Amino acid sequence: MRYFIDISYKGTSYHGWQIQKNAHTLQVEIENALFRLLGVQTPIMASGRTDAGVHAKQQIAHFDTAEAIDIERLKYRLNRYFARDIVINSIVEVKPDAHARFNATERAYEYYVNQNKNPFLQELSYYFPKPLNVDLMNQAASKLLGVQDFESFSKVKTDVNNFICNITRAEWQIENVSLVFHVTANRFLRGMVRALVGTLLEVGLEKITVEDFKKIIEQKDRTAAGDAAPPKGLFLSKVTYPSSIYSN
Template identity: 60%
Template sequence: MRFFLDVSYNGAAYHGWQRQANAHTVQEEIENGLSKILGAETAITGSGRTDTGVHAKMQMVHFDTEKEMEPAQIQYKLNSILPDDISVNNCRPVQPEAHARFDARERGYHYFINPNKNPFLVGKSYYFNHQLDVDLMNEAAEKLLGRQDFESFSRVKTEVNNFICEIFTARWYWENDQLIFNVRANRFLRGMVRALVGTLLEVGRGKLTVEEFVSIIAAKDRTKAGRAVPPHGLYLSEVNYSDEIYI
C-alpha cells in the first residue's frame, strides 16, 4: 500500500533533503526510521529537493509497504524515533499510482528576513539590515507572475529539460517584525527562490530598477541576476495535490 507523509524539518543540521553517500540528510533519517518500524528496507520519494540548510514546514513524501499498519500508528511510531528536528505531521493512504513529486500541482516557499539583529532567529531568518523599498520590490515581483522562462534564476549546472515555470503568487509583506517573501508556482528550478530573493533585494536597495529586473528575466542568463541569499531563511511551506489521490 502507498502512503503520503506530511513532514516538517529544521534543515540546519542536514546536507539537504536527498540521500547522499557521505552526508547526513533528511531523506536518510526518514528512510531509516520507516525501515525500522516497518521491518523492511523502505525508500521514500519527496515532492522536491531542499538544499543544505533549507527548512520545510511541509515536505510531502510517498512510500510503499506491505505491512498492515494504521496511518496514525505509522505517524506515532515514526515520530517516536526521528530526531527532534524532524516531525511527521500526517500520514494518509493514497492511490497506488500517486506520486509525491509528479502529482504535485503547486508548491510554495517563504523566505524570512529580519532587519533587526535577533539571537533567537539565528539559523531561522536572514539578518539583513539595509533600507528597502518594499513597494518597489512588490512591483518587480508582479513581473514574475505567469508562465515564463526563469533560466536567469536557475543554477547553471542542473539537469532539467526546460526552465519554464508558472508562478501564481509572488509578494512581500511584513509579519511579526520580519519581512517575508511568499512565492507559489507549479514548479521551481534549483536555487530559484534564493536567486529571486537576492535579485529583488537589489531592487529594494535601489541598485536595480523594475525595468532592469524585467530585462534580467528576459536575458535567460544566471550571471545577470543577483546573488543567492543564504539558505537558512528559506522554507518549503506548502505542496498541494488533487483530492482524488487520497483514499
C-alpha cells in the same frame, strides 16, 4: 499500499533532503527510521529536494508497504524516534499510482528576512540590516507572475529540459518582526527562490530598477541575476495535490 507522509523539519543540521553518499540528509534519516520501525527497506520520494540548511513547514513524500499499516501508530513512533527537528504531521493512504513529485500541482515557498538583529531567529531567517524599499521589491515581484522562462534564476547545473514555470503568487509581506517573500508556482528550478530573493533584495537596495529586474528575467542567463540569498531564510511551506490521488 502507498502512503503520503507530511513532514516539517528544521534543515540546519542536514545536508539537504536528497540522499548523498556519506552525508547526513533528511531522506537518509527518514528512510533509516522507516527501516527500523517497519523492518524493511522503505525508499521515499519527496515532492522535491530542499538544499542544505533549507527548512520545511510542509514537505510531502510517498512510500510503499507490502501490507496496510497502522498509520497513527507509525506516526507516533516516528515522532518518538526523531529528535525535535523532524516532525511527522500526518500519514495518509493514497492511490497506488499517486506520486509525491509528479502529481504535485503547486509548491509554495516562504523566505524570511529580518532587518533587526533577533537572537531567537538565528537559524531561521536572513539578517539583512540595510534599508529596503519594499514597495519597489513588490513592483519587481509582480513581474514574475505568469508562465515564463526563468532560466536566469536556475542553477546552471540542472537536469531539466526547460525552464518554464507558472508563478501564481510573488509578494513581500511584513509579518511580526520579519519581512516574508511568498512565492507559489507549479514547479521551481534549482536554487530558484534563493536567486529570486537575492535579486529582489538588489531592487530593494535600489542597486537595480524594476525595469532592470524585468530585463534580467528576459535575458535567460543566470549571471544576469543577483547572488543567491542564504539557505537559512528559506522554507518550503505547502505542496498541493488534486483530491483524486486519495484512495476512496
